[in-house]
Amino acid sequence: MANWHRLANPTLFLEWSRRVRPWTGVATAALLATGVYLSLFVAPRDYQQGDAVRIMFVHVPSAWMALFAYAVMAVASAAGLIWKSPLAHLTAKAAAPIGASFTLLALATGALWGQPMWGTWWVWDARLTSVLILFFLYLGYIALWQAIDDHARAAKSAAILALVGVVNIPIIKFSVDWWNTLHQPASVLRMDGPSIHSSLLTPLLVMGAAFAGYFVVVLSIRLEREVLARQVRTLRRVQSRG
Amino acid sequence: MESVSEFLEMGGYAPFVWPAFAIAAAVLTLLLAWSLRDLRRERNLLDSLPGRRSETRPAEAGDDP
């Protein structure tokens, strides 16, 4: 494993991550404060939804990050399997609880938005159901790491589960176009440009950037912890051998 | 700028808007706190082990993933 790329070297990663984290943290806090201010005080009411539209500013970024975290987890899992890189496997492991949290947030804030607007907390349409499946995929992935004691085997099994679950990602994204759903189609990431007025789009994008920053900060914290835990395991094994 | 009570009412959607923001704040804060706590524990554990390797030393072959 002497041919690791420099950043794939856990020790160099630790140094880099500790240097970058404070700056990312400060930027995230600033973006979050700006985003919340814009969402609650500056953004206008929607012509149909009134003030309820403000739920969008937490709901939509949560849903974006739920998908993004899964993409990170899947790419890291693939890298881990292909190059047998421990750091890649640990990246996937560190991303999972963050993704699960964002998925939970998307579901909870979606229910709070659906009740006043649609008239229901929950429906079993293709979009909502596929996001619920994403949540269970995250939980299954986390449980799999816990279930297998042998670290190398746990990493491999969890990575395979993460890659199998990738089929769910395009299903979530395109469910609203492929099938009749109660959930409306995409407003921002669409071929003919966003269908949100800029006064509502700007707060949404700032909150999106803040959530992305939060993901990077928490991922680096969790990944540092995983790297240290790995050093502890190695040390203990060396000591038990005498 | 409208009055404070009007702002808090959120045009009648207060029971939905405020819980949505509160849940987001709670989940993100808890996850951050939980991650920091785990990191601190792992650091303390590593420091307490005898024969701890220097962190500047590169990882060696045979390290488990």
Place this chain on the structure above:
Amino acid sequence: MTRRRRRLYFIVSSLTMLGVATALALNAFRENLVFFHSPSEIAEKGIPAERRFRLGGIVEENSVAQGNDGVTISFRVTDTAASVPVRHRGLLPDLFREGQGVVADGSLDKDGTFIATEILAKHDETYMPPEVAAALKKAGRWQGE
């Protein structure tokens, strides 16, 4: 809890999780992929009376009427090609209005009127402040219904 018990517990729980996820997926693929049927589909397929399904479309302009009892409401759901009369007793979501999307759960009666037991509003993907909507309408550049 011993290590073995813990491992067993986690394997069982992760298998349950996967099982639930698969069951949900299969269930969604069987019937919920199509969350609702449009008025045109209903005209084509000839769904028998009393069979429960969901009807989705746009609430036709100037079709909403309040019944004499004050709680029954009737309107027509259209997809511009075909339309179905709907009757409903009960609550309506905030976004229920003429020209907006709606999904009704219920069944057709013998006369071909859809008796709804639940009404859900389906909003579109357009968001803007009221002033912009008013300006667009005034300028004749309104894209909506």
